[in-house]
Amino acid sequence: MSDAPDKRAERACAEDLLTAFLAAGAERVEPDILLPADTLLDLYGEDIRARAFVTQGPDGGEAMLRPDFTVPIVQRHMATRADPARYAYAGEIFRRQTRADRSAEYLQAGFELFGGVPADADAEVFALIQAVLAPLSPRVATGDLGVLTALVRGFETSERRRAALMRHIWRPARFAALLDRFSGRTPVSPARAALLAESDPMAEAGAEIGLRSRAEVEARIAALRADAAEPPLSKAQVDAIGALLALDMPSPAALVQLYDIASEMPGIADAVDGVARRLDALVKHGIDVSALPFDGALGRGTMEYYDGFVFTFRLAGRDDLPPLATGGRYDALTRALGGGADMRAVGGVIRPAVMLAGDAPC
């Protein structure tokens, strides 16, 4: 809980940010605070319950206190589908916190851009957030999950393996475990080996209970047999993932490394060209990219479903605080919400309360 003066300062700061976003051509939107839980649960899975406040909705179904603005804004945009469209908002966010020193309720101010040319849209959003935070001299990080997803999509292996890896792009531990298994670094378990060696694996199967049918079990066994016959992922492909995730250097140097990886893995050539186009666009927006950090692993491990450009701004020397701002491209999320393959979106959010902890607040 915060004192009234703190709350007033936070709100004034959020209003200032909103004014800046509106001046940048955005339309003001005010999504509901109480959101239907179904969409959020389908999108983020059960994990969202640990992070959001779930309650009873007015229609008797489950509702959530707004854990972020992205989902309601995408849904609102789908009604109009203007291209490009710019939206700005400022309002409360509610998150369950495991740390006692983090507020469960705080303000966010954000800017979302739908459509447009991706490199230009990325640069526009980044430059806007950078401009309003510049007085705080924040520490910046950028990355691009689109390169990682392109690398996985271009893997020479079965579609099943590519899909399994894609599904866990945002869960680094599970992603690493899958890579180990597909590359043969993790040996086949005795139970799996025994199952595959069985001439009639269903002989030991118990009674058919539950919705998952015998046919589904048999289909998976067939898939496991096909997978066992699949050659391991090549060392070159696994090494490319390692090289990409390890990138942590200024953007121009990172771009050289990315072109190196692309020479081995042509599947990422378009994504790397996209990084280059974005750097050009950032220069046009007055950003000095020579020292702009690029981190190949940034944006994984969040539940935000960023799948392209990602960025984070932090107060220098205050790693104890959450980021000042985070943002990125979330084309996959708009697709998952029924927006269609052609709908693209990039955005960023700022936390006024963290700005107020800096030397040059708002």
Add this chain to the structure above:
Amino acid sequence: MLKIGVPSKGRLMEDTFRWFGERGVEMQKIEDREYAGRIDGIDGVEMVLLSAGEIPRELAAGRIHLGVTGSDLVRENLAAWDTRVEPLAPMGFGHADLVIAVPQLWVDVDTLDDLDAVCAAFRARHGHRLRIATKYHRLMRDYLRQHGVADYQLVDSQGATEGTVRNATAEAIADITSTGATLRANHLKMLSDGPVHASQATLFRARAAAWDDAARATLARLSAQLGLA
């Protein structure tokens, strides 16, 4: 006065009394007064008899300094439990394992890896996330997130959980089991990764209790007498 909360009835109470008794601290219920007890062999300690299920909450609120309850109840009922309480001693009784069980029909599922792969295929095929019936929501969510399992949903089941799969209200279950017999009778089998949590009765210290000099000194004497490190 240092307050210690202990389970108010049943096997858990008896085992707790025996555990302390073996270490020279005699606990007993006072006849005629259901929730009062006396404690001998140590000065400055007051015993409070509580339901084992209420002890986590009392510890978190700091209304008792110490408490004996199942480690599963603490982890299930307290968010960020290790920031609220400190385990002082596992007590070696009240063992109960929280396990995930799936139909024996699923010969292709042996580990969490398999379960995760099945969750993906199940969602694609049936249009909803694979349902796991349990009453241990926090323990399960934390465990499955830690292990990167996706596309599942927890459905609440406060009793007869083993029957939910047969009744088609869930595809898998997570429950406390002391033997596998009930699972087998319901055509279910455990995953081989080991339990989600191996629970036992544990002596906890409440971080939020009033730890003045007197309480600290009493805890030091009690720890020495109980042989805690």
